[in-house]
Amino acid sequence: MIAGNFAETSPNLPQRVAVICEANTANQASLNTDEWQATTLAAVGARYGYGSPAYLIARIALPVLGGIPLVFFPQAEAGGATAKVYTITPSGTATGNATHTLIIAGRDGLDGQLYNFTVNEGDNAADINDKINDAVSSVLGCPFTCSNTDYVSTLTSKWKGETADELKLSIETNGNDAGIDYAVLSTQSGAGTPSIAAAITAFGTKWNTFLINSYGTNTGIMSALETYNGIPDTENPTGQYRGIIMRPLVALTGSTAEDPSSITDARKANLTIAICPAPLSDGLSMEAAANVAAIVGVLAQNNPELDVLNKFYIDMPTPAAIGAMSDYNERDRIVKLGCSTVDLVNGKYQLKDFVTTYHPEGVLVPQYRYVRDLVVAMNIRYGYYLLEQDNVVAHVIANDSDTVNVNKVVKPKMWKQVLSKYFEDLVSRGLTVDTTFSEKSLTVGIDGTNPNRINTFFRVKLSGIARISATTVEMGFNFG
Numbered sequence: 001m002i003a004g005n006f007a008e009t010s011p012n013l014p015q016r017v018a019v020i021c022e023a024n025t026a027n028q029a030s031l032n033t034d035e036w037q038a039t040t041l042a043a044v045g046a047r048y049g050y051g052s053p054a055y056l057i058a059r060i061a062l063p064v065l066g067g068i069p070l071v072f073f074p075q076a077e078a079g080g081a082t083a084k085v086y087t088i089t090p091s092g093t094a095t096g097n098a099t100h101t102l103i104i105a106g107r108d109g110l111d112g113q114l115y116n117f118t119v120n121e122g123d124n125a126a127d128i129n130d131k132i133n134d135a136v137s138s139v140l141g142c143p144f145t146c147s148n149t150d151y152v153s154t155l156t157s158k159w160k161g162e163t164a165d166e167l168k169l170s171i172e173t174n175g176n177d178a179g180i181d182y183a184v185l186s187t188q189s190g191a192g193t194p195s196i197a198a199a200i201t202a203f204g205t206k207w208n209t210f211l212i213n214s215y216g217t218n219t220g221i222m223s224a225l226e227t228y229n230g231i232p233d234t235e236n237p238t239g240q241y242r243g244i245i246m247r248p249l250v251a252l253t254g255s256t257a258e259d260p261s262s263i264t265d266a267r268k269a270n271l272t273i274a275i276c277p278a279p280l281s282d283g284l285s286m287e288a289a290a291n292v293a294a295i296v297g298v299l300a301q302n303n304p305e306l307d308v309l310n311k312f313y314i315d316m317p318t319p320a321a322i323g324a325m326s327d328y329n330e331r332d333r334i335v336k337l338g339c340s341t342v343d344l345v346n347g348k349y350q351l352k353d354f355v356t357t358y359h360p361e362g363v364l365v366p367q368y369r370y371v372r373d374l375v376v377a378m379n380i381r382y383g384y385y386l387l388e389q390d391n392v393v394a395h396v397i398a399n400d401s402d403t404v405n406v407n408k409v410v411k412p413k414m415w416k417q418v419l420s421k422y423f424e425d426l427v428s429r430g431l432t433v434d435t436t437f438s439e440k441s442l443t444v445g446i447d448g449t450n451p452n453r454i455n456t457f458f459r460v461k462l463s464g465i466a467r468i469s470a471t472t473v474e475m476g477f478n479f480g
Contacts, residue, residue, distance in 0.1 A: 011429065013375075015301040016207060017065060017293050018249070019057055020221075021214035021286065024049025024158040025083065025177045031076055038062055038070045048074060051143040051158045053214045057290040059111065059141060060315050061212070064294035069303055071208070073199035081160035081192025086144075087185050088132060088153040090123050094123040095179035102135055105143060106282030106317025108172070112245050113139040119178045126150035127140050128180060133349045141166055154354035158188060163214060164190030166256070168282045171436070183479045185341045193218055200228045207247040209378065210299065212293050213273075217255055219325035222273050225251045229272040232368070244382055250274050250356065250371055252293050254285030258323040259330075264338035264357040270359035272367040275340045278349055279325050283317035291316050300375045306431035307372040307465045313342075313349040338369075353467075357362075376462050383422065391418050392454060397446060410454065414446040419458065421443075432460045 023031050027049040038044050041058055048054035054072055062070050101108050102115035117131035129148040136146035136155060144167070157164035167190070171182045193215060215221040225332050227265040229248055230239020240248040252277045255263070264275055278288035291313040299306055322344045324330040331341040331352055338357035342349045358368040368374060397409040402411070423438040432438070438460050447453035 008013040011383065011425075012301060012304050013207075013209065013379045015068045015209045015297050016206065017061065017068060017070050017204065017210045017212065018208035019054065019070065019212045019214065020196050021053040021057060021072070021212070022077055022159050022161050022163065022194065023047075023054060023074050025077065025160055026158065027052070032073065033074050033076060033198065033202075036072050036074075038072060044072075045141070048072070049158060050140045053159060053163060053286055055141055056143065056284065057212055057214060057286055060287060060290040061294045061297075062315060065297050068297050071326075073196075073202055074195035075196060075199060077160045078192035078194040081194075082188060082190060083160045084157040084164040084167045084190035085186070085188035086155045087183075087187050088129075088155065088169075088171065089183040090125045090128040090132075090153075090180055091183070091184070092125075092180045094119045094121050094128075096121050096176070098176040098178035098180075099174055100130065100178075100180070101174060103168075103170045103172055103282070104136075105167050105284055105287075110139050110141045113141075115139060115142070120179060121178075123180075129153045133176040144169075144281050150461070154187075161190055161194070162218065163193075163194045163216065163284070163286065164340075166190075166216075166284050179374050193220065196221060196224055200224065201328075205247070208249050210293055210297055211249050211251045212286070212289045213251045213253045214286040214289070217253060217257075217260060217275075222251070222253065222267070226270045226272045231270065243400060246385075248374070248378065250374060252276050252296075254278065254288035254292075256281045256283065256285055256288065256292075259334060259339075261334045261337035261339040265359075267308075267357040268289060268359045268361070269336055271356040271374070273357050274355065274371050275357070277325065277340055277342050277352070278313070278316050278318075279322040279342065280319045281317050281349075282319070283339055287316055288313070291349075292351070292354070295351070296371065296375075304375050305463065306381045307370070308351045308354050309465065309467065311351045312345070313351075316349055318344065318347055318349060327354075370455075370465075372465060373462055379431060380460060383426070387418055387422055391415060397451070397454060399446075410448065412454070415454065415456065416442055419456070423458075423460070426460065430463055433463050434461050437461055 038058055044058040045055050098119045099116050117135040132153040133146045133148045138144055147154050232241040232243045251272050253273050256278050258279045260275050269278045276288045276292040295311045298307050325341050329386050335341050341352040354371050355369045359366050379449040392410050395408045398404045398409050398411050400411050400413045420439050424434045426432040427435050438458055441459040443457045445455050447455055449452040
């Protein structure tokens, strides 16, 4: 049983994190693609396969999200999909004892289980291949299976698809090769991306506030998510931003590219995709998305007024240098092109700007740039919805001057009083500023052509986040 407060009386919008991803090839025959909420990491491994994309995402996100639902909408592997395959060919005879390590997807192990193997003096290629096989097989969550002959070890990704092609493999001799050379060769690329159409349909009427997009910056996947989610246009809102629906999400999309801004710059009219950058990491893009999901999910649940600025990734392979994003001016350029940014601090990725791809030409401060502002807007909508259900929907509509002796009645002035208190509440929670501004903008009235309709209009000013601090100091001298 997962504990959590998801009551409709909660002041904050309850978070729900959805995942679209593949299962292992070994799990395809029994794969159930229905919506499923993860409870434990072991349950994810049993259902979708240990070392699968589902497992690799859950091992990062599930422990941190705690009571926040992590819900899977898996895809069957694409027809004709292929696995990523490497071969390792050791050569020589060991001249001494040493510990060598497989580095798989930027990691020397997983959850305390290391990819180490011991080379003993006199070991030949057959001996070492046996040990490589044991090192891979002993790590339950390893994304590869291993088979070997006397001459070569073959590592095959546990799932098939383009996402598997990101898997990197190398061997670290830890400063002592003991006379052994290793030839590591990629012999097959991972290829194939399934359709997510069925998953999108399965989202139904539940509000998935964030989505972990395990497929990274695949153009077809991103476009499908943008079509589903839509845009909040003032004249013609689409997708999940339509008034009768209003359940938008943010699709967390990982990237290990040094600078993904060329991808985001082409999507400037949309606000669905938020890049989760891990520049130059040997890890998987989906792992970067899982890191950000864990961070932003908890923050949005408990403190929606805050931003992920300066939060550190929880568990992500990190290089010695990250290239362009290490420079402030470059980060400023990148974020203006609709791409989130990180810095490298004490050997860990530190979030800086967490944004959607939205950045229309000529707009100095894009309204839908920062994910934090979308979280605030979602919370305003959620709180308003709860008040509307309690105070307006299914109530008798009466004029302000009428005397009505029934319980469920709504008058324009009554609803205005409720909303005035709501404006105060939003300010007290740090979501908006200037209660007076909102109160002055508020209008409520019975529709002129439909007696069963109440029309409400108001404006709010979202609170800001101190992202830049500018200080001027004036100096002088003390004269007598």
